[in-house]
Amino acid sequence: MASDTISDVKKIEVVCKNCHRAINGEDNEYSEQKIDKCRQWLNSCGDLSSAESLSCCSYSDFPADDSTFDDNELIVASENVHISDKVLATTGENSITWDDITNNKPNHHKNIQIYKSQNVHVGNITHIHGPVYVNQYASTINQNILINNNNNNNKKIFPIVPRRTWLAQPPLEPSDVKYFTEPRKLVIINHSASEEAYTQTENNLLIRLIQQFHVESRKWNDIGYNFLAGADGSIYEGRGWDVIGAHTLAYNSVSIGICFVGCYIKTLPPDFVLKRVQELIKYGVEIGAIAEDYSLLGYCQCWSSESPGSRLFEELKTWERWDGSISVANPSPLMIT
Numbered sequence: 309m310a311s312d313t314i315s316d317v318k319k320i321e322v323v324c325k326n327c328h329r330a331i332n333g334e335d336n337e338y339s340e341q342k343i344d345k346c347r348q349w350l351n352s353c354g355d356l357s358s359a360e361s362l363s364c365c366s367y368s369d370f371p372a373d374d375s376t377f378d379d380n381e382l383i384v385a386s387e388n389v390h391i392s393d394k395v396l397a398t399t400g401e402n403s404i405t406w407d408d409i410t411n412n413k414p415n416h417h418k419n420i421q422i423y424k425s426q427n428v429h430v431g432n433i434t435h436i437h438g439p440v441y442v443n444q445y446a447s448t449i450n451q452n453i454l455i456n457n458n459n460n461n462n463k464k465i466f467p468i469v470p471r472r473t474w475l476a477q478p479p480l481e482p483s484d485v486k487y488f489t490e491p492r493k494l495v496i497i498n499h500s501a502s503e504e505a506y507t508q509t510e511n512n513l514l515i516r517l518i519q520q521f522h523v524e525s526r527k528w529n530d531i532g533y534n535f536l537a538g539a540d541g542s543i544y545e546g547r548g549w550d551v552i553g554a555h556t557l558a559y560n561s562v563s564i565g566i567c568f569v570g571c572y573i574k575t576l577p578p579d580f581v582l583k584r585v586q587e588l589i590k591y592g593v594e595i596g597a598i599a600e601d602y603s604l605l606g607y608c609q610c611w612s613s614e615s616p617g618s619r620l621f622e623e624l625k626t627w628e629r630w631d632g633s634i635s636v637a638n639p640s641p642l643m644i645t
Contacts, residue, residue, distance in 0.1 A: 466591040468535070469544045474512040476519060479530040486552045486561075491599035493642055494563035495589055496556045497624055498607045499616040504539040504570030504577070511538035514569055515546075528554045533567040537585050539577055544569075549597040556610050562642045563605075564598060572617030586627065603631035603640070610643075612636055 479485055500518055505511045515538075519531035526532070532554035533546040546567070547553050555565030566585060568577050576582070592598035606624050607615040609631075616624070624630055634640045 466588065467543070469508065469542050471545050471548075473508075474515045474544060476516070476531065477523070480523060481529055484529055487550050488552060488561075488597075491596055492562060492564045492592075492602065493599050494559060494603050494605060494640065495592075495598060495629075496559060496563045496565050496605050496607055496610065497585075497616045497620070498533065498555060498565060498567040499572045499620060500536075500567055500569045501571050501615065501617075502569065506538075506540050508538070508540055508542055511536075511540055511542065511544065511569060514538075515544055518567075518569075522554070526554075530554070533565045535564070535588060536567045536569050537577070537581055537588075538569050539581055541578070541580050541584055543584060543588050549592065549595070556607060558644045559610055559640070559642070561644060564592060568616060568620060572620035573614060574617075574619055576619055576623055582623065602629060603634065604629045605631060605634055605640075609634045609636065610639070 500514070502514060502518070505514055515531070515536055518533075518536070522528045522532050523530065530551075531546045534548060534551070534553045534555070535546050536544040538544060546565075549564075553560050553563075553565045555567070556563060566588070568581070568585070570577060589598060589602075589604075593600055593602070604624065604627055606621045607613055608621060625632065631640075
């Protein structure tokens with residue numbers, strides 16, 4: 309869509325909305341004659357499912373005058389809308405961009421209304437399915453709401469979604485919480501064998517359900533894992549760096565347990581999630597929570613299980629410090645018997 313038609317398309321969309329309101333009896337100022345004209349005009353424009361279909365009408369056909377046009381509001385009807393630094397809406401091979409809009413008007417619109425859009429992308433992370441109304445434009449969205457404050461010796465800070473963000477319940481018996489006294493020699497990888505989620509909101513719910521299962525069904529004091537990795541790329545705090553987990557019987561007191569949220573028997577987590585977990589492990593070594601000579605294991609090497617999923621386990625074999633000498637038949641000498 310050429311930039312010189314953006315203003316007309318916007319006006320068409322605004323009047324389209326007003327016509328719908330008039331036909332539905334929501335605007336008493338519209339006369340019967342004007343309502344009939346609205347109905348004829350809307351019928352001539354097809355299903356109005358996108359900005360492209362709206363352009364079939366010319367502005368001279370409008371049943372209302374310029375008083376219906378609000379300069380402070382931008383209304384977009386498009387199948388795919390991506391709100392970022394540049395592209396606002398895409399219809400076919402054409403697009404409306406922020407540059408086009410700001411070149412036509414010196415100020416940003418106070419309100420942006422998006423309707424009849426099946427896929428809406430805000431920034432590079434958040435995906436919204438369905439109609440949305442954006443009151444204020446923001447160029448970036450920080451997926452990690454809070455940064456882990458463990459900053460030993462002024463080393464770099466690693467972004468971790470804290471327990472309070474996913475609304476974790478506290479341990480059932482705080483007095484029974486046990487702490488590590490030295491760096492962990494093992495890193496053990498699990499998967500949750502559940503669905504996976506690509507937004508923080510959905511992962512918050514899945515992780516709460518995992519905690520509920522561990523506490524109410526397994527009768528554990530808290531969620532079993534030290535950390536969980538969502539398919540959205542975020543690392544979620546379980547028991548954290550300092551508290552002994554309940555993820556791998558006989559190995560808990562010597563290991564950090566990391567769970568990929570999802571089922572990875574036939575598929576892998578996204579590449580950026582795999583990288584994120586590797587970065588988490590390196591960060592654990594840097595802050596002294598994980599021993600420099602640690603061994604990496606899949607849960608299936610410790611107990612007979614599918615976890616962490618056969619496809620993910622094959623991937624783990626390519627990671628730094630994976631220890632292929634450990635198996636259920638040949639357990640680690642660190643195993644507590």
